[in-house]
Amino acid sequence: MNVTVRAPEAQETVQPIETDAVIIGAGPCGLFAVFELGLLDIKAHVVDILDRPGGQCAELYPEKPIYDVPALPIVSGQELTDRLMEQIKPFAPVFHFSERIDALSRTSDGRFRLKSDAGTEFLAKVVVVAAGGGSFTPKRPPLNGIEFYEGKSVFYSVRKIEQMRGRDVVIVGGGDSALDWTLNLQPVAKSLTLVHRRDDFRAAPHSVEKMRALVAGGKVRLLIGQVTALEGADGALSAAIIKTNDGTEQIPCNAMLPFFGLTMKLGPVADWGLSLHENLIPVDTERFETSEKGIFAIGDINSYPGKLKLILSGFHEAALMAQAAYKIVYPDKKLLFQYTTSSSSLQKKLGVK
Numbered sequence: 001m002n003v004t005v006r007a008p009e010a011q012e013t014v015q016p017i018e019t020d021a022v023i024i025g026a027g028p029c030g031l032f033a034v035f036e037l038g039l040l041d042i043k044a045h046v047v048d049i050l051d052r053p054g055g056q057c058a059e060l061y062p063e064k065p066i067y068d069v070p071a072l073p074i075v076s077g078q079e080l081t082d083r084l085m086e087q088i089k090p091f092a093p094v095f096h097f098s099e100r101i102d103a104l105s106r107t108s109d110g111r112f113r114l115k116s117d118a119g120t121e122f123l124a125k126v127v128v129v130a131a132g133g134g135s136f137t138p139k140r141p142p143l144n145g146i147e148f149y150e151g152k153s154v155f156y157s158v159r160k161i162e163q164m165r166g167r168d169v170v171i172v173g174g175g176d177s178a179l180d181w182t183l184n185l186q187p188v189a190k191s192l193t194l195v196h197r198r199d200d201f202r203a204a205p206h207s208v209e210k211m212r213a214l215v216a217g218g219k220v221r222l223l224i225g226q227v228t229a230l231e232g233a234d235g236a237l238s239a240a241i242i243k244t245n246d247g248t249e250q251i252p253c254n255a256m257l258p259f260f261g262l263t264m265k266l267g268p269v270a271d272w273g274l275s276l277h278e279n280l281i282p283v284d285t286e287r288f289e290t291s292e293k294g295i296f297a298i299g300d301i302n303s304y305p306g307k308l309k310l311i312l313s314g315f316h317e318a319a320l321m322a323q324a325a326y327k328i329v330y331p332d333k334k335l336l337f338q339y340t341t342s343s344s345s346l347q348k349k350l351g352v353k
């Protein structure tokens with residue numbers, strides 16, 4: 001992916017990132033908000049819990065065709081995401097993937113302070129909540145006592161590949177995340193075992209092929225079976241017990257990554273002091289502003305009379321939100337309405353002139 005992605009570790013010792021806008025959520029509406037803000041010279045950082053852009057489109061239905069995006073008679077969830085990423089390239093947004101915005105508050109100078117669960121802090125003039133159905137939260141495997149290992153030796157996402165260097169890693173699952181991390185971690189792990197309940201994978205075929213080549217070369221072990229128990233003490237895993245067709249195996253390991261899919265929960269959005277109605281954020285339909293001036297909400301997370309949870313609604317909301325955000329980011333400037341077809345200044349920003 002040819003975009004700017006900030007790793008949280010690069011920011012641990014630095015000051016808060018100062019920016020015009022922070023967009024919470026890299027779903028289709030958050031991505032299009034980058035475009036609409038960018039046309040108005042508003043620079044954005046985008047934060048998402050997921051390790052890639054696209055929100056529901058990329059996570060829940062990447063291969064399903066969508067038929068009601070204007071001018072695209074048929075487009076898959078992943079292709080729509082890829083096209084949006086292409087469209088926003090001229091505005092060079094900075095992405096912070098695998099990070100969840102936990103805290104949002106106003107500062108004494110009227111800006112907003114945001115903090116992610118990885119410790120990244122932002123100071124922004126406006127905030128765009130494009131959090132869709134809320135936080136994607138990993139499904140926890142039904143294993144006794146797994147919670148004692150979470151964050152210490154059981155991980156649902158990988159923030160730093162280095163964290164896995166030299167470890168005996170067990171990855172559980174058969175989707176894209178399980179396969180991607182098998183391929184990414186194999187070179188750094190001491191040993192890597194992939195466990196899946198059947199010898200049939202939902203992941204992209206080229207990833208499955210690469211995984212099978214690593215298995216054939218003896219670099220990855222593939223076990224068809226199910227993890228039934230964990231062994232270890234004080235949060236440090238020492239083995240995973242795997243039930244296979246041939247019996248039970250004890251796999252020594254000190255890191256386990258279960259990828260059992262994700263569910264959506266409202267998550268920290270509920271703690272930011274915004275008015276909520278049935279877990280959605282009410283907004284006006286002129287600016288798509290929340291109960292807090294300067295905090296906007298677009299896409300599936302907002303509500304107003306007649307709201308339709310459709311991608312095209314979120315695109316429209318992004319355009320109007322950007323007009324309102326401009327007045328906060330540039331209070332002394334007058335905003336001129338311009339078409340991209342005829343405005344040479346917009347075309348310059350888009351890099352086509």
Ligand SMILES: Cc1cc2nc3c(=O)[nH]c(=O)nc-3n(C[C@H](O)[C@H](O)[C@H](O)COP(=O)(O)OP(=O)(O)OC[C@H]3O[C@@H](n4cnc5c(N)ncnc54)[C@H](O)[C@@H]3O)c2cc1C
Nearest residue numbers: 025027028029048049055056101131132134299300310311
């Ligand atoms: C199976 C299926 C089929 C669909 N088909 C269609 C269709 O044909 N046409 C159509 O128009 N719509 C369709 N939809 C609906 C469409 O996908 C949604 O309307 C759209 O994804 C909403 O976009 P969004 O950007 O608002 O939110 P989302 O796509 O939900 O993205 C929100 C993002 O915010 C992130 N996030 C949430 N909280 C935080 C936080 N605190 N910190 C950091 N990140 C956070 C989430 O991880 C997520 O990635 C479909 C939905 C599903 C599930």
